[in-house]
Amino acid sequence: MLRRDIPDDVRPAGxxxxxxxxxxxxxxxxxxxxxxxxxxxELEAAGFQVDRHDFLDLLPARLGHVLCSAYHRLLTSAPSSYQRIYAATERSGSPGPAVRALLRSAERRILREIGPDSRAVVSTYPLASQALGALRRSGRLGIPALTYLTDFSVHPLWVAPGIDAHLAAHPVPAAQATALDAAAVRVTGPVTGSRFIDVDEAERRATRDRFGLPHDAVLALLVAGSWGVGPVRESAAEIRDSAVVEPVIVCGRNTALVEQLRADGFRYVHEWIGDMPLLMRACDVLVQNAGGLTSLEAFASGLPVASYRCIPGHGQTNAAALDEAGLAVWIRRSEDLTSVLSDLAKGSLGERQRAAGLALFASNPGPAAAISAAALPHPHANRKRKLAVSRGKLVAAALTATLSLGVAAPLAHAYESGSGRLPHLAHSFFERYEL
Structure with a gap:
């Protein structure tokens, strides 16, 4: 079995x-x-108290959840439109005006939620990284801000100016982040739940009874994320027809998909699974279409992974990155499905990928070590931050007094900038120092 303990340089001595x-x-x-x-x-095991926040909740008027629903509808109803949007934002390399305005609306809420004794803030979502980076650049956030790249491919929105460090699971996403001029890119290895572990063949087969799975079949776990999106029915039918493996399908929260698959005659169909670590131990290979966290969990569980019929955007770019890393083969043609699944389940390809996936965890300490190091107290930093804030408040107070004395127009004329510049400057100070 493979377990990754908290490294000694992370675990507190006292x-x-x-x-x-x-x-x-x-x-x-x-x-x-x-x-x-x-x-x-992992951070709590290292002795830190951890505060969690959902970036969607930090956007005003439940706008974050509206956008999330729209994204879900695009993936399910108009995947080609999502592909065009993804490609356009990939080419632009930075948020557009509407997205920037949306991010600014969350900045004050983010600052309010970060406690005074927080030593670092970590983002696992690209738009949250953009907002945190802006706060760091403006000086309003005085603690390190780090991004943990949850994807194996790095979309430009993951790379935010102002972020102190970008933590990658593997050299492939690290190289992509570096090419996008990300700051302080580090290969830390991945992070998954501690119950995702490698087991031997006897333990793997013993877990099948828990799910009513056959002992004598080679099982392919087919997953489609928590939303159950993509051409899952087509993938399931092709896996079954390959006659190499028996599909075990997890549909997430897509109950309609569950009913369709059962009507199609599939025997092993599940909705949301609360004990995914155990189900992974029961199977022989994993087939996925998005390349996200489930792939990393499969690597930790000793499962060889195939990417097949990937969803647009990040599903396809993640599949390409995983294939480049030698961690998950990307099956691009349906006629290759049978031979690849056979090699993954019983052949040398599966052995190589299994070893590569387990090595990903064995050779790296995980991102918690880098986050803990960034969060170590720096006594002079707090003093400098307090001094900067105090000076800023003094300047803002002086501006307020000037405006209240009615001399804004003469000063504006002296600066040759029009009568609106000084009030705008004062407003900027109010925003920065929350007066």
Whole structure:
């Protein structure tokens, strides 16, 4: 069995430190939150108190949840439109004006939620990273802000100016982040729940009784994320027709898909699974279409992974990155499905990928070590921050007094900038120092 303990340089030697780490995730699917859950467990084991926040809740008027629903509808009803949007934002390399305005609307809420004794803030969601980076650049956030890249492919929105460090699970996403000029890119390895572990063949087969699975069949676990999106019925039918493996299908919260698959005659169909670690131990290979956290959990469980019929956007770019890393083969043609599944389940390809996946965890300490190091107290930093804030408040107070004395127009004329510039400057100071 493979277990990754908390590294010695992370585990506190004495009493737990009197400090917090804030994690900002997003309930967009389950991958961002799942990574945040695992990070929180490791950081708490290292002695930190952890505060969790959903970035969607930090946007005004429940706008975050409206956008999440729209994204879900795009993936299910208009995947080609989502592909065009993804490609356009990938080419632009930065948020557009509407997205920037949306992010600014969350900045004050983020600052309010970060406690005064927080030592670092971590993002597991790209838009949260953009907001945190802006706060760091403006000086309003005085503690380190780090991004943990939950995807194996790095979309430009993951890379935010102002973020202190970008933590990657593997050299492939690290290289992509570096090419996008990300700051302080580090390969830390992945993070998953501690119950995702490798087991031997006897234990793997013993778990099948819990799910009513056959002992004598080679089982392919087919997953489609917490939303159950993508051409899952087509994939399931092709896997069954391959006659190499028996599909075990997890549909997430897509109850309509569950009913359709059962009507199609599939025997092993599940909705949301509360004990995914155990189900992974029961199967021989994993087939996925998004390349997110579930792939990392499969690597930790000793399962070889195939990407097949991937969803647009990040599903396809993640599949390409995983294939490049030698961790999950990307089956691009249906006629290759049978031979690849056979090689993964019984051949040398499966052995190589299984070894590569387990090595990913054995050779890296995980992102919690880097986060803990960034959160160590720096006594002079707090003093400098307080001094900067005090000076800023003095300047803002002087501006307020000037305006109240009615001399804004003469000063504006002296600066040759029009009568609106000085009030705008004062407003900027009020925003920055929350006067």
């Amino acid at each position: 009493p737990p430190p009197a400090g917090r780490i804030t994690i900002v995730s997003a309930s967009v699917g389950a991958g961002h939150d799942g990574a945040a859950d695992a990070l929180a467990v």
